[in-house]
Structure formats: structure tokens, C-alpha cells
Amino acid sequence: MERKRVSTGEKHLEVVDAGEGPVLVFVHGFPLDHSVWHYQICEFARDYRVICPDLAGYGSSPAKSGHWSLSDVATDLAIMLDELKVDQPVCFCGLSMGGYVGWEFWRQFPTRLSQLVACDTRAANDSAQVQRARRVSANRVMSTGTAKVAEEMLPRLFCESNLSSELAKRICDTIARTSPDSFSKGQLAMSKREDATSWLPEIEVPTLFIVGEFDEITSPDEMQSNAELVPNSTFAQIANAGHLAPLENHVDFNRAMRLFLATGSK
Ligand code: MLT
16 A cells, blocks of 8 residues: 655655545544554545545654644645645545544635545534543643553444454554644644534535444434535444444445445535
């Protein structure tokens, strides 16, 4: 699987760039890396060009200096596409934090999108209580380290039947490899994100909302309500999956995604 080092100006992103055809961009959640999309890269690189970065500070990509916003991440991704000479509109598929970046990408670069996939993600921003909890978590991780946080996070990421799986162990290792600084800055960036709910009726591209049936972080009910606000939307619920639907049940996830991709772009 080809990995590329793509400059975004100040730093670079490590990016999987595999296959040929219409472009699918897969953006991971927090505090993960491209490997959460392993099964989608293998499946879709057969007939699409799959572009799957490690966001700055996660996986193998170096961190940016200073604090950053989700809007900055969307800008980095547009630069990444320029560097990779992608000039046609892309299907942007974002998981959780990657989905928050997706709303920002739509807002900044609407003409660069052909389709949008909002995966286990929400449009609303954080309540004051959640913002406070993120600030506490951002401070605490600097002394506890990410290995401890990883173990605490797992039960909310996976549904019960997948919690003891090899996949869960791999995700635990991925989180534990994230630096406390990147973990902390990610929490703060998410706590300051804008509420995208009022943007939803303006989204013209076909949009798939897809969620694990047992997702405790992003409930299927909330995602279905979000889907009803987007004029050209589809909603899919993935059985036997929690917050990491593309990894926990890749067979059903990929089937739903193929069906959506076949409906065409705007
Ligand atoms: C994620 O998976 O990216 C996070 O759960 C998002 C969040 O903490 O809101």
C-alpha cells in the first residue's frame, strides 16, 4: 500500500494513496490514525483512488506547532489534495472527529465535494459540560499519559461483543502511541468546534449518515435527526458495531457505502 509524505507547508502528512478512479478521502477519528480505515482502503482501492491521511499529530504525521482548530485541519486536507494533484470533486468520508472536519471542509470548499459520508459523528458542538470535561481530560493526559486513557476509552469505542477482539487491542495500542500533547490539543480543538446543525439544510451533495447500532458516543437517533436536515441524504445503521462501525463490521459498512456511492454525485 503506497504511503506518501505530503507537504502542507509548515509540516507534512503521511498519506495512504492507493488505487485509481474517482477519489475517496477517508479521515480518521480521535485519537486514531489511518488504520481505522484498513478494510475500506483494501476494498475501495480496487476501483477508486483512496486517499487516507494520518492527521497532524496522529499516527506517523508530525504534530503542528501550537494549537490548531478543526477548520485548520480542513485547510490542511485541501492543501494535501492540491499536492496530490486532485482537482476533481471528492467523496469525503469522516469518522467522528473526521466528520467534524468534514462539515468544515464542506463550509470552506463546497465545490471540492462530490459526496459526503458522515460516519459515527454529530453536527452539534459540545455542551458547556462536555467542553469542561474535555479541558479536564486535556490537562489530565499530560500527567497520566495516553496508555491509561486508551484503556478507559475502549468501552465507549467498541460495542460489548467486540470489546475483547484483536481489533480493540490494536486500537488501544494506536491510542497509547499518540503523544499526550496531540491528545490534549485534539480535545481542545473539538471543544471549540462550531455547531454545524444550521449548515445541514445547505448541504447539496448526496450525504450518507452511517452509524453503528450501539454507538454510545454518537447515537443512531441523533444521526437520523441530522440526516433529516440534509436534503439529499441517506441513513444507514450498522449492526453489531459501536462507535467504530467501519472497523467493527466492515462487511456491512462497505456494502452500505458501495450502495451510496452507486447512487452518483450531484
Ligand atoms: C472520535 O472518535 O473522533 C471522538 O469520539 C470524537 C469526540 O470525542 O467527540
